[in-house]
Structures are given as structure tokens and as C-alpha cells.
Amino acid sequence: MAGAGTTPDDPYIGRGFVRADGPAKVTGAALYVDDVRPRGCLYGATVRSPVARGRLKGLRRDPDFDWTDVVIATAADVPGENVIALMTDDQPVLAHDELRHVTEPVALVAAPTRDRALAAARHVEVLYEALEPLFDPLKAADNPIRIFGDDNIFSRLEMVHGDGLDGMAQAEAAGARLVRGSYAVGLQEQLYIEPQGMIAQPREDGGLTIFGSMQCPYYIVKALKRVLGHDRLNVVQAVTGGGFGGKEEYPSMVAAHAAVLALKTGRPIKLIYRRDEDLQATTKRHPAFMTYTTAVDPASGRILAADVDLLFDGGAYNTLSPVVLSRAILHALGPYAVPHARLNARMVATHTPPNGAFRGFGAPQVMFAAERHLDRVARAMGFDPVALRRTNLYRDGDVTPSGQRLFDVASLEVLDRALAAAEAPLPPSMVATRPGGGQAAGRRKAGRGLAIAWHGCGFTGNGEAALAGEADVSIDGHHVLIHTASTDIGQGTDSIFPAIVADVLGVDVQRVHNAPHDTADVPDSGPTVASRTAMVVGRVVEQAAHSLLDALRAEAQWPGAEDADFDTLLERRPSDAPLRVRARYEDAGAEWDPETYRGDAYPTYGWSCVVVDVEVDTDTGEVLYRRLVQATDVGKALNPVLAAGQLEGGALQGLGYATSEAVVLDDRGAMRNNRLTNYIIPTALDAPPMETILVEYPFAGGPFGAKGIGEIPHDVPAPAVAAAIEDATGAVLDRLPMTPEAVLDALEARETPAETPGAAR
């Protein structure tokens, strides 16, 4: 390994350099928020609503409990506005009048130990008058039970492309066949391994430092300014054990609670969620009900027109739901060119815990529907599913429903590369080797399914231009520091940014580090979301590194400086004054109209094809994964090992979404299976061997051509699995999750009488 002052022989970008956070995490040296205990720290706990809907009447402290060392805070203790600032100001920090969902925070307690705090929270009774809740999203719009606005609709979008429904009528008149189908998906939990946690520490100037597990430090700054009524605060990211969107907006709530207790007690407050609490109280992926009608030319298989209706359940508060709905409608037709379409989308309110950001952000829901619908068309009209996709896939020059013309479309290449890789012989059957038996011959059926995704990278429309994210690069002796608000949540930001800068400067990556993600120091480079960090912020970081070279050259008074390398410039600096430069996102001139949803919806798109081989146990409905092949366009693999890791982890999360991750709610809307033992994510044994092909269609706007890849792997494993189950057994499943119970129902519905119990020959 090269030491300080040396330059690397090869560039880092494009190679599997070691991740910067690896050693500390592997050795246990990394400090997560729960590993830190400030002097004088008290522990916080949250008192939550026991009902879905009610009028808050007060709190009752158990008179038999010892309250001497316990402090309780309620909405009255919120110093500024009692609101979590996000899209709309509908969600309070602490409920003060109406209770809108079970587990809604009502009060906070602080005590000297965690056990005392948890015990105290259990001994505070929430007094309420129960009101009739509204749970069914299909009945939410215009329901007399009001949750949001005057119609319970958080947001509504409509898009008309080409001639809209007229195009459908014309196609039908010209002999096209109409195919209609309905699809539904349920909740999914992000299941970061580290639960939510935050420390709020009073500062000498009367302000606060917030330290904790998060994706987006500046979200917390923005939210807490309003909660505190002032801006004397800084937010510092702790080492974070996963996020997947679950630590996009929710940490603002945890931080606000820790802050309220810290202000009331004057002491540092540590607030760490229990796993069961985290599962019941925090956001999940939105359930969705989706109806597709398409007009298809019976000869060619071309989709001529589409009519799509999307209904998403936002839960009790708006959170980021309108943005989720936006991504959903823009991805709803899948990666297929459709000349005429009408798309309708609604996000409704129910008295269930709010749903929010989750890897894919609306896209996995609609792409399940889009891909299943294509399989329905193939089934109904006698097309081969792969050929049907090939016919309709976007190609260069095609136009999306928002009117965006596409270039450098990798759709056919990802399809061909995935199909070619799937030709390789399959690994041995899982059924034969799995623990627990079930290898009886004839009881399992093998099948293969395929699905294709497109995914808009970065923010929708003019989001990046409006945000204008910033990044700084500075010199610290022989070292270089990168200052951004883009956190490493396990996906590799602390490895990727230094590699980009090291290559621009031509120095050893050991000399380049991300500065701590502390808002007292780093500029607002935007949230760590939307597959934007490497692509969008990475580019700003790249520009900042070039600016650093420019600045060094500008201050150099000697001849030849303009061609000198970084180390020479550094050695011959006229002074050792601090040097820090800033770069800002530069818009490539995207045109987007947020009113009509016309224009360039995303700076670029990633493309992915997934081929899944399964074995369905026909006795039990269990789906066992034998292999997952994906070919995914990543623009440029900045680090191929990390890129493949993102794609494989995302695909496994997609397999969980497909067959095991069911959220079971009780009659109050509370998650019943709120434990790792019964919310079923795949284990290493459940994960199939994976073959991951990195396809590189560079994006000129990304660093070294990179595109965002964080979300696309989660988009279509589920429809590929559904297609594989259908291939294996003929059973058609159009709802997620496809649990063994659901698969067995579908299998039994298909069984011939001769195979049913009691009728054997």
C-alpha cells in the first residue's frame, strides 16, 4: 500500500479498491450512536398512542411507579412549532389533540438508565376518546371520516401522453385487443440492522448538537429549526447501520424528540428505538392498488395505448408521499414505448402509521404491475413473454410519457446479456440440499422468470437545479478532505468520493477522506437518496477537486505551474494558509414543467434485466431460489465490487419483497410481526447464487460516466419471481407478497380433481 506523498500507479475508478469504512466496521472500532454515551447523559423513551384514532384527553402516571428521577415532556414542551417540517406541515412532533395512528408519539420520558426510561414510558397511560378509524385505502377518498384536507387525498397526478384515451379508442377501432388487469402490493419494511437512534446534546451557546443514525443531516436541520424556533444547531451523522430510505425523513422525528427532552432537562439525551418499537412506529413502503388497461396490436404485439390507475396508501401523515407518487406515475409504464397513454395516480390517507421513503420510492410497486401486466398480455394473446418485451422495449430516440426523448438506451443490451448469462448450467438444486427435508421427487417444479426495469437516476424534474447541491474540497497538510452532507449508510460514499478526488488529483486514496458529515462544516449537498449521491454529488465533488487544482495553480507564481501536478503545487505553495474550494451542481439545461408533468423527468435512466430461476415446492407453496442473474446498466462502475454489492443486496431485498416480507397488521393498524423472528427477510441460506453483469452506458453528467444504482436492483426481482412461479406451475400471482400461503392457494386453485385429497387412483 502506498504511503503519504506517493502517487498511485493506476487510477482507482473502475477498480475494486478497499472500502474506507470496512476495517473499522469489521474490527468493531466504528462507533454507532448507541456506542456513544456523553457525560451526564439521560435516556429517552417514547409514549405512543394505543389507538388508531382518538381524541387525546391527557396522560395518567401510574401512582405506584417511582417518578422521582423521571422527566416527562409533552406537546406543551415543544419550544417552537409542533410540526415535523416536510412536504406539508400536517405531522406534529407530539400529538396534542387528535391521535391519527397507533404508535403515534404522544409524550416523552427521560431517566438515568435505559431500563428506567422504558419502564417509565410503560407506566404512562394515554387517555383518549376512541373515534372510528379509516383503514381501507380503497374507501379513503371522499370518506366522511376526514384525515387530510377535504377529500383524504394527499396528492393527485394525471398525465396524458400522445392522444391519451383517444389513442386507446383509435387503437381499439383499428383492431387492437384490450387487456385489463389489477395488481396489488403490500407494505414492506426497510429493516436496516441498526434501529433508529439519536443523541441531542446541549451546546454552550444554548443551541444543540444532534448526533445519530441518519441519511440526510440537512433534513434534520430544516425540521429542527422550526421545532426549536432558532437555528443554533448542528447535526452530525454517526456511523449508520443501513437506511434504505427508512432513515431519510424519520430521523427528524427522533431528533426532534431527543431535542425536546434535552432542552427540558438541560442534559444530553440518548434515544434509541427498540426493534419492536422501530418496526411498529416507523415508515414503510407504500401499499398500492394498480389497474392497467392496454391496447395491443394482435399481429406485432406492440402496445398501442395504455390507461393506468394508481392508488397508493400514504398512511396517517403526508411525509414524502407526493414525491413517491411522482416517481410511481413516471415509471408506471415500465421500460416500454407506448405512444398514447393516460395515467392517473392518487395518494390517499388512512389511519395507519405513515408510509415513506424506501429504496425505489414508488418504482418497485408500479414495475411489479407493469411487468405482471405484460405477462398477462402475453398469456392472453399468445405471445412469448420475452419476445413481447423485446418488441416494446424503449430504443434510442423513443419518447417517454412525459415527452422526454431517450438516448443511449441500454434496454436491449441488458436483456441480451442477462439471457446469455442465464444459459449457463444452473447450480445444484436448493431443494435437495436445504435443511428440513422436502426433497421428495415430483413435489417441486422448476421455472424461470424474467423482468426488465428502468429507473430514473437522481431527483425528478428540476429537483437538482432547485436544490443546487454543493460540495467542498480542502487541503489539510498532506491530506485532502471532502466536505459533503452525503452520508455513508453502508453503500460506500466514504469510499467513492475519495477515489474520485484521488483520481482527479493523481494522489494515493489514503490521503483523501470524507470529512465528518457535520452540518457545522459541510455544505448542503442534498439528501442521501434517489440514487443521486455517486452520480449527482459525485460529479460536484469531481468538479470541486478540479477547482482545487485550479486554485493551487492560481496562487502559484512560478512558470510551468499550469502543468504541474498536485504534489508539486502543494510543495511549492507560497503559504500554508488554509485552502478550501466549493463546487455547486450545474444544471445541464433540463426542461421540466411540474404542472403538466411534461419534459425531462430525470437526468438519465438506468436499465436492468433480472432472470430468476426458482423451484416451487408444490406441497407447501414455498419458493426456493436457485439463481438470480441480472444485467444492469450502471453508466460506469466506479468500484465494480461495491457496485455489484449494491445490485446483489438490492436484488435480495427484492426477493424478500417477492415472497416473504409480509407486514401483518392488527385491528388497530399496528404491525403484529414486529420482530426479526417473524418479519421474514431472507437469510444467507435463502439467497441464491447470483450472477451480476455490469453494463456501462456512460452518462455524461455523472462522474466518469456513472449513473445512480442504489435503487434499480430492487425494482423487478418480484415480477421476475412471479413469472418464474407461473412458468413452473401455471399459477398466476398478481399480488405481493407471494407468501407460501398465497402460492399454495393459487396452486390448489389449479389442481385437477384427480390430484385433490380423497380422489387418488
Add this chain to the structure above:
Amino acid sequence: MMTSAAPVHTPADLADALALRAAHPAAWLLAGGTDIMVYLEAHAIDPPAFIDLWGLPELRGVDSRGDHIRVGACADYTTLIDDPAVRAHLPPLVEAARTVGARQIQNRGTIGGNIANASPAGDTMPVLLALDAVLELQSAARGLRAVPLADFYTGYKRTVMAPDELIAAVRIPKPAKADRLHFRKVGTRLAQSISKVVLGGRLRLDGDTVTEARLGWGSVAATPVRSPKAEAALVGQALSPSTIEAAVAALDGDITPIDDVRSTAGYRVRVAGRILRSWLESLRG
């Protein structure tokens, strides 16, 4: 967080343990702790004290003795998986042990803890029922008594074990050559999986004819159970398709599964029948 301020008694030997057990009837016996720690974390129990059995050599060994194998109550799953006698004579017990949790739990969880914990979903009991296992219950006052596992459970999480007793060992008769053995676990996933349905089976065949049938089940009733009606439908019959269907049909009268957070009663009934049918059909060759 898993905490308990309760004292832990550490007996020096089995006699000491039995004396402590008699002196502290409200104390909880602690073997591997893999069930107890979950209860503590969930605040489901608040024991006044623990008696730690883990270190007692008398409870740990596996002995092959003539017609049976004696497994100490504190034998952990890894021990069962690796033990040559268990591997040779009781392959379905090895299979069951391999499906418990994952490696960490297999290194720490014990067969006695699994039995005493009395969960209807415990994975070893269906096999032990099929094998006619007998428990050695021991107390300071009354010494040793043998209780067939089939008579051990009296209701949901209730057993015939007295407050001053503990499980010392499990005696498992060695199956006969003609015995066909089976283990099948239908869980929520392939590791760290609580069972939805478990089947342990033993069928003695004389040519084509079933002379003895034992079917042990998990997660289909309030306790681990045998299915006497289905067993009766098999005994004395040739293993024909109609016998198999009769057994599957009879099973409905033996099991009483419920809906819970992991699955539904309907799924359990259907799957129990289907995995029984598949096993029996596979024996027809």
C-alpha cells in the same frame, strides 16, 4: 435490552442442582438461555432467580446404551449433529437439529431446553415423539422417574414436570432396521425459522404392510402431538394409495392448528396433509 438483576445460582453438580431446585421452586432453570433471553428482552418473564445447568457434566453427554441412546438434557444441537451414535441411529434428529436457528443457536440451545420450553413449534419434539422418546425427570425428593414424551405435555406450555424436578436426560430407543424415518420442517425461511408445520415420522414395514406407525407433529396444536387417528389408519394396512388417502383424511381429526402471526390454520391443515402424503408416497418406491 436483555437485562435481569436476578441472582444466578451455579450448582457444582447435579445433586447440588436438585437441592437448589427444591429450595427455590420459583427460580428458572437456565440451560443455553436461548429461549429465556428472548422472554427477558420482551419483558415476558421476571424470574426471582436462575439455576444454571449449563456447566453440569452429568447433563451433557450422549451415550449409546444397548437398545437406546441416552441424550443428556443439556446436550446442545451441535453435539447432536456431530455425535456418531446419533448420526448412525437417529438421522431425523440430526436433521431437526440442523434446522434449529442457525449455528450460534445450535452451539448454545439444548434439547432439554427445547422440550421444557414446551413450545408447540419446537423442532425436536415431533421426531422424539415418532421415536417413542422417554424423559428422565429427576428430583432430590423422589429421585428419577421415566415419563414418555407423549405423556409429558398437558396443555399449552404446560407439562407434568413438578416444581422441584428437572429433565435429566432423554432416552431414545434405537429404531429397528425395518423402520422408515422422516423429518420435515416447513418454516418461514431456510434458517432462523420458526416452524409452521413440523412432521417427525416412523413407519415399520413388513413387506408392503405397515406394522407400526408414529407421526409426531409440531405447530398444529397447543402442544407437540401425535396423530393417533392417522396412525391407526395406517397400521395393518398395505401402503396403497387408498391407505395413504385414508391416513391423510384421518389427520384432520388429529390436529387443531390456529391462525397466528406466522401462518393460518387453513395453511397448516393442508400442508400437514400434503407433506404426509408425499412422505408416504415416497415409501411406496
